[in-house]
Structure formats: C-alpha cells, structure tokens
Amino acid sequence: HKHKELMPDEIYKIFQDEYVNIETPYKLIDFLLKKEPDGTRSGTVEVEIDGKHETFDARGNGRLDAVSNAIQRELGVTYKDLTYSEHALELGQSSRAMAYIGITGKDGKVTWGAGMDTDIITASIQALFSAVNRMKAGK
Template identity: 30%
Template sequence: GYQYMKESGTDYWEIPYLPIDPADVGREYEPIIRINSQSGKGGAAFVMSNNFGYDLPKRMHPEFSKLVQAKCEALERELIPKELFEVFEQNYLEHPMKYTLTRRKIYEESEFGKDYVHFKGRMKLDDGTELKLQGTGNGPIDAFFNALKSVGIDKYEFISYSQHAISQGSDSKAVSYIELRKPDGKNIFGIGIDANVNVASVLGVLNAINRAEATE
C-alpha cells in the first residue's frame, strides 16, 4: 500500500491495516511495523527498502517472507531491522557457493547489423575443479546462460530480472534480483551486487544457482 501511494502520488491514505498516517500523530512508520512469524509479505520488504535500500521485487516477497518467518519461529520472538538484514545476508549475500567466478569478461560485438554479447571466464567448483566458460547471447544474462550450458549446467530456466542502484555517486553499485525455475518446477531468487550492471546480473544468476544447489 505504501509503495502504491508513493508511485501513484495519491493524496488519500490507503494503507491496509493502518487507518491513519503515523506522521499525522507525530509518529514514524518503522516502530509500527512488526516483523514476526505472522507478518505479511510486505512488512519485511518495506523494512528492507526503507532501512537498507534494497527494493525486493514483489515476486520475491513470498520467498523472503518464509525465511523471515522461519527465523522468528526459531527465536520465538519478533525481529528488529538489524536481525532482518542478517536473514537477508545469510541467505543471499553470504550463502555457501558451489560455483565461484574467478575470472569474467563481458563485451559487446556487432556483426552484419546484429548486436551480440559475449561472456568469457573461469569458474571454480567447491571441490577445486576449474571450468572455462564461453558463451554468446542477446544480452549478458543470455550469454552467461549459454556459457553455463557449455559446461553442462543447463537445468535452470530464467524467469525474471530486476535491478536498481543501492548507492549514489561515482562509486555506486547495482543490485540485481534474478528469478530462476529449478528442475522441480519451483522458483528461486538470487542476488548479485557489483559496480558494473552486467556483472551484477551474472552474479545474480550464479547466486540463484548456488542457492538452488544447496537445497537439493
């Protein structure tokens, strides 16, 4: 509801379960939003956006909400914003990796009036094996998917993508949210962060695959 009001510019207060604007009575939003095992999907996403600058796509809300609810149930209490971000970090930013990119190069090329994106790199497996990656596509994500297919990683389907900046200035970074479909038909999200938007997308794909591999 808050995001809708922000985007639509409406003057009417239309937030579900919150009959008045807290600012009208000298309050702020943060203390009112409770993050517990019964919280709705939007509460945790609001805190991630408002407190930490991560605008989780709506399709990702159910997945993240389940992780938050599991943490609340394990602790048997509500989470404060810092703990909410720790759930995000542990499940996305610091997740154990089966695959790690050790080298990467993404570049564009035009040929006969068509534009192509090429990906070249090396990837290390958790057993120490190193693979050479090379693929071409109509964009960085497509090129990386084709590079993965060249080494037999071809069981994931690309579903959705969104991206935004998480800092400002010349040293700003982009965060990419990548949704993939696993062989079992269930979807899973990955996150990539880098100063280069194309690299952030590639890292997001690999993050989703690493998370999927860990749950198998």
C-alpha cells in the same frame, strides 16, 4: 527460531547470508564479453568449482544471456523463465547495485538469488550464480 521480533540489521544479515553473492558450489571469478558485429555478445566466463578454475565459452543476445547459456551448457544446470530486477543501493558514481534473479527449475520451483557489486552487470551475473547455487542446494 528466536521467538522474538527481528531488528532490521538481523533481517539484513539473514538476507545477505541466504541470498547475496552465494559462491558454492560455483563461484564466479571473472567474465570477458564483447559485442559481435551481429549484435550478440561472446567471450569467456571463469568459474571456480571445488577449488579448480574452469573457463567456459559464452555467447548470447546480451551479457547476462551469454553467461546463462554457458552455465546451462557447461554445468549441466537446467532452468527457464529467468526473472530479473535491479536497483542502486546508494547515490553517486561509486554506489553499489543490487540485482535479483529468479529461475524456474525443471520441477517448476522458482529459486531466487541476489548479487551486489559496484558494477550492475557484475551484480546481475552474481545474482544468477546465487540463484543457480541456491537451486543446486535445494533452497
């Protein structure tokens, strides 16, 4: 829209605003998942919806799958073909991780979201919430 070449910091800001840790209409508050004897993960996911806290039961073959199952069941969101990628943003123990998730809606459209956190699992779940929120917004 500016009819000019964008600088790297401008591109980064657009990416952050459009894809990373998108928190509306569903905001991830926390999750607690443990490994069951059969190898699955189960626990809870705490979500804020329109200022109200909700806690959902979660179960799946891994932490991301458990949260994905809870989102689809409890929020009535339907998607398939979850695509996932991650990488570190810096070196060292306190580095941040970036995760990217693409989900395919009922209409066949793929929607992407990104999550950033110092914990890769949290970044992955944030990316899933970002993708779901972007899908709900029609982006």
